[in-house]
Amino acid sequence: MSRKKTPKSKGGSAPATSALPATHGSQPVRPGTARPGPEAPPNRPPQPGRSSLGGGGDFYDVAFKVMLVGDSGVGKTCLLVRFKDGAFLAGTFISTVGIDFRNKVLDVDGMKVKLQIWDTAGQERFRSVTHAYYRDAHALLLLYDVTNKASFDSIQAWLTEIQEYAQHDVVLMLLGNKEYGLPFMETSAKMGLNVDLAFMAIAKELKQRCMKAPSEPRFQLHDYIKREGRGASCCKP
Numbered sequence: 209m210s211r212k213k214t215p216k217s218k219g220g221s222a223p224a225t226s227a228l229p230a231t232h233g234s235q236p237v238r239p240g241t242a243r244p245g246p247e248a249p250p251n252r253p254p255q256p257g258r259s260s261l262g263g264g265g266d267f268y269d270v271a272f273k274v275m276l277v278g279d280s281g282v283g284k285t286c287l288l289v290r291f292k293d294g295a296f297l298a299g300t301f302i303s304t305v306g307i308d309f310r311n312k313v314l315d316v317d318g319m320k321v322k323l324q325i326w327d328t329a330g331q332e333r334f335r336s337v338t339h340a341y342y343r344d345a346h347a348l349l350l351l352y353d354v355t356n357k358a359s360f361d362s363i364q365a366w367l368t369e370i371q372e373y374a375q376h377d378v379v380l381m382l383l384g385n386k387e388y389g390l391p392f393m394e395t396s397a398k399m400g401l402n403v404d405l406a407f408m409a410i411a412k413e414l415k416q417r418c419m420k421a422p423s424e425p426r427f428q429l430h431d432y433i434k435r436e437g438r439g440a441s442c443c444k445p
């Protein structure tokens with residue numbers, strides 16, 4: 209399988225007026241097979257499979273488009289910046305205008321997988337812009353803010369939108385972003401996910417509180433569930 213370079217640029221944006229989707233459907237884009245297409249507007253990022261204009265980019269074997277969606281303020285941009293740059297965008301909240309993207313190449317079982325990640329604006333007024341991008345997405349990450357009930361209540365509306373505009377076989381994942389400063393785990397009574405672990409963690413914490421010898425190290429509940437849990441996380445206050 210041939211290898212290509214990804215664009216050197218960190219990302220780009222497409223304002224509302226120039227947003228047009230590409231036309232490759234929901235198949236992964238392999239180098240050399242993507243249709244650059246004269247229909248691509250000037251502000252659209254280079255399509256996967258095209259060689260870099262700037263040179264010196266990363267090589268990849270296969271490329272996919274991933275789209276972040278969810279209410280405004282749930283943390284889509286921050287999540288992407290954290291993933292791409294390893295940093296947290298603290299401070300003043302600057303709402304995304306239109307649509308933006310970043311590329312990242314991951315090593316997946318020895319293969320270079322490029323993710324072209326589209327960061328959409330959650331604000332209602334940009335909804336028609338993002339609709340145009342759904343059909344090109346191979347995967348959608350639907351975010352809500354665990355500290356904001358309204359953003360959770362919006363999930364159903366987002367799913368309806370996704371059903372209407374995205375490919376039927378799009379990979380879809382729901383992400384609960386942010387934190388309350390509490391140990392956190394998702395459980396499923398049906399599947400048995402993390403059920404024993406939740407009670408075991410509580411039992412360990414309680415036992416230690418009443419029986420711990422002064423010399424004994426404190427039980428670290430956060431670390432325990434992070435280590436043992438599936439889909440568990442912890443956020444120290």
Ligand SMILES: Nc1nc2c(ncn2[C@@H]2O[C@H](COP(=O)(O)OP(=O)(O)OP(=O)(O)O)[C@@H](O)[C@H]2O)c(=O)[nH]1
Pocket residue numbers: 278279280281282283284285286287297298299300301302303304305328329330331385386387
């Ligand atoms: N505490 C905490 N704050 C976060 C987290 N993620 C994002 N934020 C904050 O939430 C606010 C909104 O984050 P953004 O990433 O800009 O939200 P967005 O979903 O991109 O919003 P739109 O661009 O309007 O759609 C910012 O003030 C961030 O600093 C998180 O994991 N924890």
Ligand SMILES: [Mg+2]
Pocket residue numbers: 284285286302303304327328329330
């Ligand atoms: Mg944003």
